[in-house]
Amino acid sequence: MADEVGTELVVRTGADGSFSLWSAAFQEGFHSGRGALREARETFLAPSRLERFPPGSLVRVVEVCAGTGGNVALLLEACAARGLTLEWWGLELDRRPLALALASEAFRRPWQPSTLTALSELLARGHWHGEGATARLLWGDARQTMRDLPRALPGPVDLVWHDAFSPRRCPQLWTLEHLQATTAPLAPEGRWISYSAAAAVRDSLRQLGLHLVALEVAAPGEHPTGRTLWSGGTVASPSPLASDSPAGDRPAAQSLWRELSLMEREHLRSAAGEPYRDPDGTDDAATILARRSQAQRAALASGARGCSGAWRRRWGVERR
């Protein structure tokens, strides 16, 4: 049962018992039904493959939409357990998700006291320095803070965790321009990771010259929008991502990701692959959606893209 905590944010509990929120403004949950903690582990932490970094290494991470702080909490503890030094930058518009999370016993339960101190400092001061970790929260519209961030970065970024609301609800953070800004600081072996498998997002990343793989579905049928999934998300990198195991010792059944299937590659070439555009980084959702619809019509008329309805019928995919 959800508790009403304000006009816009409602506390929810995921299937794993972890704390989550639902946004009335965006009409979407912060996490999939499997739960915030499971999603953080399966969608973001696992494909980050922290074991790639020898103990003592510095790992730089940018999180787009830090929300409740659950992802950075997991990352802080995972890096500490591996003897890695973490430098984290979080981008977030709204202070309430982190404040609500810190006020919740259900949220606090899994985390060590030092992790909760870090989150409290981030909320109060926007930064935290601890043994082996530095974290900074940049409050504001991520389109702006992401453009300013490279000046503050001391070097390339190893991981970008992109955890915005879905492209249809929050297209501002999935435009070609914003994806370019978020992927530009990646190190050659860096990884941009998201739960989204949207064709428009994937084709934007492809147009930006990145290599893509599809995350396997961790929990079939579970997504903030309630849709059936064929992929659990996307990993993009400036370098090819041929295998999810540098050591090559994981059985195929445990693979975290795979090459994009023919169905997915055709999806990218359909009208659904038309990128969201926001040239100045200031447009609202309605303007960005209308601009994309116009571009889709033009692409269909010129034959540059195929009809996504035909693609759905060919592959037996239900309409969203």
Ligand SMILES: C[S@@+](CC[C@H](N)C(=O)[O-])C[C@H]1O[C@@H](n2cnc3c(N)ncnc32)[C@H](O)[C@@H]1O
């Ligand atoms: C899916 S939730 C984030 C989930 C988060 N990683 C967590 O684990 O709680 C999306 C977040 O995006 C934030 N947001 C929405 N529009 C934004 C914008 N333009 N810039 C930055 N953050 C934004 C919302 O406040 C919300 O916290």
